[in-house]
Amino acid sequence: MTLEELEAKYxxxxxxxxxxxxxxxxxxxxxxxxxxxxMDMLNSWTDLTGEDGDDCRNHGVLGGLEECKxxxxxxxxxxxxxxxxxxxxxxxxxxxCISRSMTHGVMGSTPWCxxxxxxxxxxVPGYDRHFAITEFxxxxxxxxxxxxEGPDMDLVEELVSKDEYIKGIWCVPKxxxxxxxxxxxxxxKRFATLKPAAKDFRIYWDNAYSVHHLYPDKxxxxxxxxxxxxxxxxxxxxxxxxxxxxxxxxxSGVAALATSKANIADITKQMGVSTISYDKxxxxxxxxxxxxxxxxxxxxxxxxxILRPKFELVEKILDEExxxxxxxxxxxxxxxxxxxxxxxxxxxxxxxxxxxxxxxLTPAGSAYPxxxxxxxxxxxxxxxxxxxxxxxTATRILCLAxxxxxxxxxKA
Amino acid sequence: MTLEELEAKYxxxxxxxxxxxxxxxxxxxxxxxxxxxxMDMLNSWTDLTGEDGDDCRNHGVLGGLEECKxxxxxxxxxxxxxxxxxxxxxxxxxxxCISRSMTHGVMGSTPWCxxxxxxxxxxVPGYDRHFAITEFxxxxxxxxxxxxEGPDMDLVEELVSKDEYIKGIWCVPKxxxxxxxxxxxxxxKRFATLKPAAKDFRIYWDNAYSVHHLYPDKxxxxxxxxxxxxxxxxxxxxxxxxxxxxxxxxxSGVAALATSKANIADITKQMGVSTISYDKxxxxxxxxxxxxxxxxxxxxxxxxxILRPKFELVEKILDEExxxxxxxxxxxxxxxxxxxxxxxxxxxxxxxxxxxxxxxLTPAGSAYPxxxxxxxxxxxxxxxxxxxxxxxTATRILCLAxxxxxxxxxKA
Numbered sequence: 001m002t003l004e005e006l007e008a009k010y011x012x013x014x015x016x017x018x019x020x021x022x023x024x025x026x027x028x029x030x031x032x033x034x035x036x037x038x039m040d041m042l043n044s045w046t047d048l049t050g051e052d053g054d055d056c057r058n059h060g061v062l063g064g065l066e067e068c069k070x071x072x073x074x075x076x077x078x079x080x081x082x083x084x085x086x087x088x089x090x091x092x093x094x095x096x097c098i099s100r101s102m103t104h105g106v107m108g109s110t111p112w113c114x115x116x117x118x119x120x121x122x123x124v125p126g127y128d129r130h131f132a133i134t135e136f137x138x139x140x141x142x143x144x145x146x147x148x149e150g151p152d153m154d155l156v157e158e159l160v161s162k163d164e165y166i167k168g169i170w171c172v173p174k175x176x177x178x179x180x181x182x183x184x185x186x187x188x189k190r191f192a193t194l195k196p197a198a199k200d201f202r203i204y205w206d207n208a209y210s211v212h213h214l215y216p217d218k219x220x221x222x223x224x225x226x227x228x229x230x231x232x233x234x235x236x237x238x239x240x241x242x243x244x245x246x247x248x249x250x251x252s253g254v255a256a257l258a259t260s261k262a263n264i265a266d267i268t269k270q271m272g273v274s275t276i277s278y279d280k281x282x283x284x285x286x287x288x289x290x291x292x293x294x295x296x297x298x299x300x301x302x303x304x305x306i307l308r309p310k311f312e313l314v315e316k317i318l319d320e321e322x323x324x325x326x327x328x329x330x331x332x333x334x335x336x337x338x339x340x341x342x343x344x345x346x347x348x349x350x351x352x353x354x355x356x357x358x359x360x361l362t363p364a365g366s367a368y369p370x371x372x373x374x375x376x377x378x379x380x381x382x383x384x385x386x387x388x389x390x391x392x393t394a395t396r397i398l399c400l401a402x403x404x405x406x407x408x409x410x411k412a
Numbered sequence: 413m414t415l416e417e418l419e420a421k422y423x424x425x426x427x428x429x430x431x432x433x434x435x436x437x438x439x440x441x442x443x444x445x446x447x448x449x450x451m452d453m454l455n456s457w458t459d460l461t462g463e464d465g466d467d468c469r470n471h472g473v474l475g476g477l478e479e480c481k482x483x484x485x486x487x488x489x490x491x492x493x494x495x496x497x498x499x500x501x502x503x504x505x506x507x508x509c510i511s512r513s514m515t516h517g518v519m520g521s522t523p524w525c526x527x528x529x530x531x532x533x534x535x536v537p538g539y540d541r542h543f544a545i546t547e548f549x550x551x552x553x554x555x556x557x558x559x560x561e562g563p564d565m566d567l568v569e570e571l572v573s574k575d576e577y578i579k580g581i582w583c584v585p586k587x588x589x590x591x592x593x594x595x596x597x598x599x600x601k602r603f604a605t606l607k608p609a610a611k612d613f614r615i616y617w618d619n620a621y622s623v624h625h626l627y628p629d630k631x632x633x634x635x636x637x638x639x640x641x642x643x644x645x646x647x648x649x650x651x652x653x654x655x656x657x658x659x660x661x662x663x664s665g666v667a668a669l670a671t672s673k674a675n676i677a678d679i680t681k682q683m684g685v686s687t688i689s690y691d692k693x694x695x696x697x698x699x700x701x702x703x704x705x706x707x708x709x710x711x712x713x714x715x716x717x718i719l720r721p722k723f724e725l726v727e728k729i730l731d732e733e734x735x736x737x738x739x740x741x742x743x744x745x746x747x748x749x750x751x752x753x754x755x756x757x758x759x760x761x762x763x764x765x766x767x768x769x770x771x772x773l774t775p776a777g778s779a780y781p782x783x784x785x786x787x788x789x790x791x792x793x794x795x796x797x798x799x800x801x802x803x804x805t806a807t808r809i810l811c812l813a814x815x816x817x818x819x820x821x822x823k824a
Contacts, residue, residue, distance in 0.1 A: 024471065032469040036456040043455070044448040057444040057661040059436065087499045088691045095686035103514050103525060103549060113515060113525040129688070136685040137515060249469040252693035273548040274507035276541070279500045281664035282694070 003407040010357065010404060013397050018358035020394040025177070025337035026385045027246060027303070034302050035248040041288040048284060056280035062272055063264075064256070068283035072256040074293035076207050076242045077224045083258045084267065087278050090243035090255040094204060095133050097239055097257070100270050101167070102137055106200035107236070107266045112137075112167060121159060121169035123151040125340060125367030125378045127177040130170040130206070134369075141369035144169070146176070150183035153190040164197040168204050174222045175209040178367050178380040179340040180333025182220035192228035194237065205240040209336040211300045212246060214308045218334050226258060235260045244286060246337065247299060254279075254286050310383040314339055314395050321399035325406055337384055340367075341398075344377040346405040351379060353401040359394045415819040422769065422816060425809050430770035432806040437589070437749035438797045439658060439715075446714050447660040453700040460696060468692035474684055475676075476668070480695035484668040486705035488619050488654045489636045495670045496679065499690050502655035502667040506616060507545050509651055509669070512682050513579070514549055518612035519648070519678045524549075524579060533571060533581035535563040537752060537779030537790045539589040542582040542618070546781070553781035556581070558588070562595035565602040576609040580616050586634045587621040590779050590792035591752040592745025594632035604640035606649065617652040621748040623712045624658060626720045630746050638670060647672045656698060658749065659711060666691075666698050722795040726751055726807050733811035737818055749796055752779075753810075756789040758817040763791060765813040771806045 001009070042048065048056045050065045063069075064085025073080045086093050102118075105111045112118045119140045122131060126146075134141055142159065144151045150173070160166050171191075173183040183191075191203055205225050213219045229237050236259070244253035257267070290296050315332050318341070322328040329342045343350055348364040355361070362380045365371035381398070383391055413421075454460065460468045462477045475481075476497025485492045498505050514530075517523045524530045531552045534543060538558075546553055554571065556563045562585070572578050583603075585595040595603075603615060617637050625631045641649050648671070656665035669679070702708050727744050730753070734740040741754045755762055760776040767773070774792045777783040793810070795803055 026471050029467065032467065035469070039454045039458060040456045042451045044452045046451060055441065055444065057447070057664065059438050059657075059662040089687045089689075092687040099511055099515060103511060111525070113523070129685075132685050136682070245471075249693060250471040251689045252469065252691045270548070273541075273544050275501045275504040277501075277663045279664045279691070279694070281661060282691070 001403070003404065003411065006400060006404045006407060010353075010400055013400070014357050016358070018393065020358060020386055020390050021360040022382050022386060022391070022394055023360045023362045024385070025246070025382045027250060028306065028385050028387070030306050031303055031384070032249060034299060035289070038248055038285055038289040041285050042281065048281060050280065050284065054280070056284045059276045061280055062277050063268065064278065065280055065283045065287070067287045068254060069256070071287050071290060071292065071296070072242060072244070072254065073258070075296055076210050076240060076258055078226050078240070078258040081261065082226060082264070083256050084264060084271070085278060085283060086255045086257065088251055088253055088255060090206065090208065090241040090245070091129055093241055093255055093257050094130070094206065097204070097267075098133055098137055098168075100267070101200070104270065106202065107262065109200035115165065117165050119163065119166045121156060121166060122369050123169070123171065124369070125178050125373075125380070126170055127172055127206070128362065128366040130204075131369045134170070142166075143369060143374075146179060146181060148181060150181060150187035153187055157190065157194060160194055160196040160198075160201060162197060166196070167198055167200060168202050170204050170206070172206050172208060173225070174207060174220060175212055175333055175336025177208070177336065178338040178378070180331045180336050180338065182222050185223050188223040188225055188228055192225060192232040192234060194234065196237070201237065203238045205238050207240055207242050208246070210242060211296055212303070212337070213300060213335040214304050214311055215334055216301060216304070220334050226260070230260070236262050239263065246303070247296060248286060248289070252282070254283055307384055309388060310391055311339065313388060313391055314381060314383045317392070317395040317399060321396070322402060325402060327406060328402055337382060339381040339383060341379040341381055342377045343379060343402050343406070344375045345409060346402070347373060347376045347379050349405045350398070350401045353405065354398055357397050357401070359397050361398070413815070415816065415823065418812060418816045418819060422765075422812055425812070426769050428770075430805065430809075432770060432798055432802050433772040434794050434798060434803070434806050435772045435774045436797070437658070437794045439662060440718065440797050440799070442718050443715055443796070444661060446711060447701070450660055450697055450701040453697050454693065460693060462692065462696065466692070468696045471688045473692055474689050475680065476690060477692055477695045477699070479699045480666060481668070483699050483702060483704065483708075484654060484656075484666065485670070487708055488622050488652060488670055490638050490652070490670040493673065494638060494676070495668050496676060496683070497690060497695060498667050498669065500663055500665055500667060502618065502620065502653040502657070503541055505653055505667055505669050506542070506618065509616070510545055510549055512679070513612070516682065518614065519674065521612035527577065529577050531575065531578045533568060533578060534781050535581070535583065536781070537590055537785075537792070538582055539584055539618070540774065540778040542616075543781045546582070554578075555781060555786075558591060558593060560593060562593060562599035565599055569602065569606060572606055572608040572610075572613060574609060578608070579610055579612060580614050582616050582618070584618050584620055585637070586619060586632060587624055587745055587748025589620070589748065590750040590790070592743045592748050592750065594634050597635050600635040600637055600640055604637060604644040604646060606646065608649070613649065615650045617650050619652055619654050620658070622654060623708055624715070624749070625712060625747040626716050626723055627746055628713060628716070632746050638672070642672070648674050651675065658715070659708060660698060660701070664694070666695055719796055721800060722803055723751065725800060725803055726793060726795045729804070729807040729811060733808070734814060737814060739818060740814055749794060751793040751795060753791040753793055754789045755791060755814050755818070756787045758814070758821060759785060759788045759791050761817045762810070762813045765817065766810055769809050769813070771809050773810070
C-alpha cells in the first residue's frame with residue numbers, strides 16, 4: 001500500500017472513535033473471575049487461627065504466617081525460613097528496601113543518603129516502575145543492554161567490580177518486562193559470583209512472573225538465585241521479590257521478600273519499627289484457596305488459557321502485517337505479560353499516532369531510565385486486558401501506525 | 413499488712429504459676445468476634461465494583477475508593493477530599509511520612525537527612541511505637557509534660573517558635589495512650605495557631621481512638637484539627653491518622669491519612685512511585701459491613717460493652733487496694749485502651765515483680781522516649797485482652813507488687 005492508502009485506512013479507524021488500551025499489564029475480568037472462589041474461603045463461621053495457633057484477626061506475627069511463607073516460598077523455590085510476608089505490593093517492598101538503605105544503609109553500611117552519589121544498573125528495556133523508584137531517590141541509573149540470555153554480564157561484572165557507588169541492579173529474571181527473556185543458567189551463575197566493590201550492593205531480583213507461563217508444554221526455566229549465591233559464597237547479595245498480584249487479585253494479593261537470614265535479621269529491625277503486623281487474614285485467605293504449589297500451578301494454567309490466545313493473536317497480526325517492514329522486530333515470549341516491539345527511530349511517533357486513533361500504549365521510552373530510549377525503538381504491548389475483539393482492532397491499528405511512520409522515514 | 417505478710421501473699425500467687433498479660437492494647441476474642449460478619453460481606457457471587465465503576469479486584473485507584481474515604485472521613489470528621497486510604501496500618505503511614513521527609517523533605521523543603529539534626533516533641537507519657545520511629549531515624553526527642561488538658565502548650569509554643577530543627581510532634585489527642593486525656597478546645601486551638609520556625613513542621617495527630625468511647629453517655633469531645641488549622645491560616649500543618657484497627661480487625665483493617673489538599677498532592681507523588689494501589693477489596697469489605705458512621709458507632713458501643721466492665725474492674729481494684737498508698741495515682745479514662753498508673757520511684761521494680769509472678773506489663777519506661785521515665789513512675793495497664801477472671805488476678809498482683817515495693821522504700 002502507498003502512504004496515501006495507509007493514511008486513508010488510518011482515517012477510517014480514527015473515525016470509529018475507539019477507546020482501546022494495551023498500556024498496562026492488567027489482568028482481564030475473566031482472569032480476575034478465576035480467583036472469586038477465594039472470597040468464599042473465609043466466612044463468619046470460619047476459624048481464623050493459623051497453624052501456629054495465632055488468631056489471624058489480631059495484632060502480631062510480624063514476618064507473616066508460616067503457612068503463607070511456605071506457599072509463597074513454593075512459588076519462588078525458597079524455604080519458608082528465607083521469606084518475609086508483607087502487604088499487597090512487591091513494588092512497595094522494593095521501594096521500602098531502597099528507602100531503608102538511603103536512611104540506614106544495609107547491614108550497618110553508611111546510609112546511602114550520606115554518600116556523594118548512588119548508582120544503579122538498569123538492564124534495558126526494563127520495567128518503568130522500577131526506574132521510577134531509583135529516579136525518585138536521585139539514584140544515577142546506568143543502562144545495561146539486554147540480550148537473549150539476560151543482561152550483558154561482561155558489562156555488569158566490570159562496572160560493579162570497580163565502582164563502589166553502584167549499589168544495586170534491577171532484574172526481572174523470568175519472562176522479563178517487557179521483552180520476555182528468561183536469564184540463562186550462565187547469566188544467573190555469573191550474577192551469583194559477582195564481586196561488587198560495594199559490600200552493600202544488592203541484586204533486586206523481581207521474580208514477578210515465576211509461574212506465569214503461557215504454555216503447558218513450552219516453559220522457560222530459571223535457576224534459583226538465592227541458592228546459587230549461597231553456593232558462591234555471596235549469601236547476602238540478593239533481595240528476591242514475588243507476589244500473588246497476577247495470580248489472585250492485583251492490589252489485594254500478598255507480597256514477599258526472600259533473602260538470606262542475615263538480611264532478614266537486618267530488615268526485621270526496621271520492619272518492627274514501621275508496623276505491628278501485615279494482613280494475616282488475607283494471608284490465610286490465600287493459603288486456604290491455593291493450598292500449595294499445585295493449587296498455584298492449576299490457577300496459572302487457567303490464566304494461561306485466557307492469556308495465550310491473546311498473545312498468539314497479537315503475534316499472528318504482527319507476523320501478517322509487519323513481516324515486510326524491515327525495521328520491525330518483536331518477541332514471542334513463553335510467559336509473562338508483554339510483547340516487545342522494536343521499531344528503531346519511530347517508536348514515539350507510532351505511540352502518538354496510536355493514541356490519536358484511540359489506542360493507548362505505554363508511553364514510548366517508558367522501558368528506559370529517564371524515559372529516554374536512545375534508539376526511540378521500544379514499544380511495550382500488554383495484551384492481557386482487552387478482549388480478543390478489541391485486541392484485533394488495536395493491533396491492526398498499531399501495525400498500520402508502524403507502516404505509516406516507516407513509510408514516512410523512506411520519503412523523508 | 414506488714415511487708416512480711418505482703419511477701420507471703422506474693423509467694424502464694426507466685427506458686428500459682430500464672431501467665432497473664434496486660435502489656436499490649438490488643439482486643440480480646442469477644443471483640444474480634446464482633447467483626448466476623450465482615451467475612452460474609454464478599455463472596456464469589458458479589459459484584460466487586462466500586463461506586464465509581466472501578467473493578468476493585470484490579471490495579472488502580474491509588475488514593476483509595478471514594479466510598480472508603482467517606483467512611484474513614486466520617487470517623488475523624490474530615491471530608492473525603494482530604495483523605496488518602498493506605499494499607500492495614502496507620503503506624504506504617506506515620507513511618508512512611510517521616511521516612512519520606514528524611515529523604516525528600518516536605519513540600520520541597522530540604523530533606524531532613526541533609527540537616528545537621530532533626531528534633532521532635534514528645535508529650536509524655538506517650539505511645540512507645542511513636543517514639544520507636546523517631547528514635548529509629550536518629551531524631552532527637554524532647555519530652556513535653558502532659559497535663560489534664562493535653563501537652564504543656566506554653567512549652568510547645570516556645571520551642572517550635574524558636575528552633576527550626578523541631579520538625580514535628582507526636583499527638584494522640586483523644587483518649588491518649590496511655591493516660592486517657594483528650595486535648596481541650598483551648599489546646600487544639602493553640603496547636604492550630606502555632607508559629608513554627610520550621611516551615612516543614614508537621615503535627616502528627618494520631619487520632620487512634622476517635623470513636624473508642626467506653627460509655628454511651630459520658631464521652632470526651634475533641635475539636636477537629638484540620639478545620640481549626642485552616643481557619644488559623646495554617647492549613648498544611650497537620651497530618652492526621654486513623655485506622656479501623658480497633659474497630660474491625662487489628663492488622664486486617666484499613667488505615668488513612670487526612671490532611672490538606674496541598675499535602676495530599678505532595679504525598680501522592682511519592683505514593684505513586686512506591687506502589688500501584690492498596691487493597692481495594694478490603695476497603696470494599698469495610699464499606700459494605702459498616703456502611704457509614706452509624707454502623708461504626710453501633711460497632712463501637714458493642715466494643716464498649718465488652719471493654720467497660722474490664723476497665724471498671726481494674727479501677728475498682730485499684731481503688732480498693734491502693735487508696736491507702738500515698739504515692740499511687742491512676743486514671744479513669746472515658747475511652748481508649750489504657751489505664752495509666754503512676755507510682756513514682758518504683759515503676760521498674762513493680763513491673764519486674766509482676767513479671768516474676770507471671771503478669772506481663774509493658775516494660776517500665778516504655779511510655780517515654782529512649783525508655784527513660786525520669787521519675788520511674790509510669791505503668792501502662794491494658795485491660796482489653798485478658799478475661800475478667802484473669803484481669804482480677806493480674807490487677808491484684810499488680811497492686812500487691814506496688815504495696816511491697818512501696819513498703820520497701822519506707823524501710824530503706
